[in-house]
Amino acid sequence: MKRRNFLVLGTVALGSFAASCGHHASAAASDWRPIASGRRATLVVRTEGSAGIHTAESTNAAKEGETIHRLLRGGDGKALFGYDVVMRSTDDKREFIVELLPRPFGVPTLKTKREVTARIDEDLVRVELMEHPETHEKIVDVYRFTGHTVEQKLSLMELHNRLFRWVHSL
Numbered sequence: 001m002k003r004r005n006f007l008v009l010g011t012v013a014l015g016s017f018a019a020s021c022g023h024h025a026s027a028a029a030s031d032w033r034p035i036a037s038g039r040r041a042t043l044v045v046r047t048e049g050s051a052g053i054h055t056a057e058s059t060n061a062a063k064e065g066e067t068i069h070r071l072l073r074g075g076d077g078k079a080l081f082g083y084d085v086v087m088r089s090t091d092d093k094r095e096f097i098v099e100l101l102p103r104p105f106g107v108p109t110l111k112t113k114r115e116v117t118a119r120i121d122e123d124l125v126r127v128e129l130m131e132h133p134e135t136h137e138k139i140v141d142v143y144r145f146t147g148h149t150v151e152q153k154l155s156l157m158e159l160h161n162r163l164f165r166w167v168h169s170l
Contacts, residue, residue, distance in 0.1 A: 032144075036087040038064035041096060041120045041145040043087045047072070049137040053080065064088060069103060072129065072139065079107040081130050081139075090117065096145050098125050120145045 035057050036043040047055050050072070058069035064087050071082040084101040100114040108130060116125045125143040132139055 035059075035068055035070075035085065036062035036064065036066065038087060038089060038096070040089070040093070041147055043085075043096070043098070043143060044146055045070075045141055045143050048140045048142060049132060049135075050139055051132075051135070053132070053139065055141075062087070067101075070141070071107075081108050083110045083129075085143075095119050098143050100127060118143070118145055120147045 032044040032046050034042045034044050045055075047053070052075040054073045054075075056071050056073070059066070062068045066086070068085045069082065070085055072080045074080050082103050084103045086099040086101070088097045088099065089095070090097060095117050096119075098116045098118060100110055100116075102110045102113065114127075118125050121144075123144065127141045127143070129139045129141060131137070
């Protein structure tokens with residue numbers, strides 16, 4: 001009986017976690033969010049120094065080569081900084097390129113185009129964006145490429161079905 005109670009609590013906690021993972025959420029330093037994926041890797045990002053700042057992307061299902069519009073907003077909803085991101089693989093398919101482009105959002109943006117090459121599960125790409133208007137702390141987007149794993153491809157419904165089968169097999 002204790003085992004079933006634990007499972008129910010775990011399922012409720014998992015459901016709460018899934019419901020709280022919105023596309024437009026405050027990005028704490030530990031939050032890695034996927035923003036684009038290719039055949040071999042997923043591009044994930046986190047924002048550091050962003051207390052009270054929310055980030056959003058134009059899409060949460062971008063594919064390799066597609067442009068992602070990234071926007072940072074203050075707690076009052078005012079746009080603070082914006083730029084575009086494109087993920088591409090190199091010609092030899094061993095590494096990926098993060099292309100950062102200025103974007104005329106009507107808010108501050110990057111001064112010039114930047115391209116950085118990174119390896120899957122090895123390199124971090126740090127992009128200094130701005131200084132927090134209230135705390136004067138630097139706000140930095142950190143990108144990395146993660147290799148595809150079974151856990152990343154497992155949908156919430158598949159997880160539910162596996163848990164259901166496991167509970168009912170007890």
